[in-house]
Amino acid sequence: MGKQVEALRKKHNVYVLSFITMPLEEKIVKEEYNTDSSYFVRISNKDRLREGLLHLNKPLMFSARTSKEFKQQFLKIIEEKKIDAIHCEYTAMAQYIWIKKMYPNIIFNIVEHDVTRQSFYRKSMDSKGLKQLFWKWQLNLATKYEKEYCQKADHVIAVNSKDQRLLHEYYGLNQVELMNPYYGVDFDEISDKVVNKIQKSICFIGQMGREENHLAAMRLIHIVKSLNRDDIRLTIIGAHPNEELQKEECENIHITGFVENIEDEILKNQIAVFPLTLGAGIKLKVLLACGLGLPVITTDIGAEGIDEDGNTLILANTDNQIKNEILELIDDSNKIKSKSIESKDFVKKYFSWNKTVELFDRLYEVRK
Numbered sequence: 001m002g003k004q005v006e007a008l009r010k011k012h013n014v015y016v017l018s019f020i021t022m023p024l025e026e027k028i029v030k031e032e033y034n035t036d037s038s039y040f041v042r043i044s045n046k047d048r049l050r051e052g053l054l055h056l057n058k059p060l061m062f063s064a065r066t067s068k069e070f071k072q073q074f075l076k077i078i079e080e081k082k083i084d085a086i087h088c089e090y091t092a093m094a095q096y097i098w099i100k101k102m103y104p105n106i107i108f109n110i111v112e113h114d115v116t117r118q119s120f121y122r123k124s125m126d127s128k129g130l131k132q133l134f135w136k137w138q139l140n141l142a143t144k145y146e147k148e149y150c151q152k153a154d155h156v157i158a159v160n161s162k163d164q165r166l167l168h169e170y171y172g173l174n175q176v177e178l179m180n181p182y183y184g185v186d187f188d189e190i191s192d193k194v195v196n197k198i199q200k201s202i203c204f205i206g207q208m209g210r211e212e213n214h215l216a217a218m219r220l221i222h223i224v225k226s227l228n229r230d231d232i233r234l235t236i237i238g239a240h241p242n243e244e245l246q247k248e249e250c251e252n253i254h255i256t257g258f259v260e261n262i263e264d265e266i267l268k269n270q271i272a273v274f275p276l277t278l279g280a281g282i283k284l285k286v287l288l289a290c291g292l293g294l295p296v297i298t299t300d301i302g303a304e305g306i307d308e309d310g311n312t313l314i315l316a317n318t319d320n321q322i323k324n325e326i327l328e329l330i331d332d333s334n335k336i337k338s339k340s341i342e343s344k345d346f347v348k349k350y351f352s353w354n355k356t357v358e359l360f361d362r363l364y365e366v367r368k
Helices: 002-008 023-032 045-054 068-081 091-102 116-125 129-152 161-171 211-226 262-267 284-291 319-330 333-350 353-363
Strands: 016-020 038-042 085-089 107-112 155-158 201-205 233-237 253-257 271-274 296-298
Touching: 002 085, 002 353, 016 023, 016 068, 038 068, 068 091, 085 091, 091 107, 091 129, 107 129, 116 129, 116 161, 129 161, 155 161, 155 353, 201 211, 201 262, 201 284, 211 233, 211 271, 211 319, 233 262, 262 284, 271 284, 271 319, 284 296, 284 333, 296 319, 319 333
Parallel strands: 016 038, 085 107, 107 155, 201 233, 201 271, 233 253, 271 296
Antiparallel strands: none
16 A cells, blocks of 8 residues: 555655554554655554444444544545545445545545455354354445445445456446555565575465464464474464464474564565465465565465466465475475466566556546
8 A cells, every 4th residue: 555655646645544553553654654644543442342332333344443533634634635536445444435425526436455245254154153143244234335335436446356356246336447456576676686595495474463364374384284394494474473373483483473574584485375264355465475486375265366277376275285285396496496487477467566557547637
């Protein structure tokens, strides 16, 4: 999203409004954002719980982003800065589309990072008993509001062709735009880097505070342990690992926690493995690993919106399949080298950032 702001600011006056929910975000805000054009509302877990209880008619994912202070700041910026367009990231934030009632001429575009209905449906299918009833309730609410927001928006933007298709199937949206998300690789900056690879090394990347990443990391640790290979090293890269994950630290399994330069940490490894079972939409961590030239083994869920046929990604869904693919790849340096080149070329060809810049130029053409 920072890349989107950077691109839009080349031709427009852009004002950022978002939430701060944790100390790490506070640090990023101080380092990266100009206080004259960026505004942040602090919201605690207590605040989110309160809003959830006050707005039981909304999915918890949406009510957690409901804030009186945010609303006031939102209105203030629109009035003082004479805003022409809202570029809204995530479906939950699209709840602020009520602004079009007050300012009918404002363009309100929504970027759907994944189709919320699909994510809630999977949670309901993977649950049982009372938990399943809860997720079905949340699914119904999410479907209702996602449909409403998307149908009211001037443009809905999907970040992969599968989500574009699902938005048409679920909500009858016929004009969903398609953008390439920024996956974090500047090829000019990394092309000349000399990296000493750790031999027979595997990595997993993700924000470990997210359930789908924690479960996938624990699953991968189990798979690597079952290999009974002391020469294979696994690194779990990402902020907020919980105590259960940290306890897995040992001689050949490293849990990094937050790292200053994630690209350098990833580049130390030979391959990346993402045994994901939850989540919807495009997985930027998979694109990031591919863009950095790592052969990637992942599940059908990890490949969604990227390479669902497995032409470049190596698809494996069961533990045994993942285990076999790791063993076939990790001991074959020539295959690692060829897949590395193939992965990087694939990302350059199909996920060029220039396509997104062209989309922004069209959607936010300066009015005469």
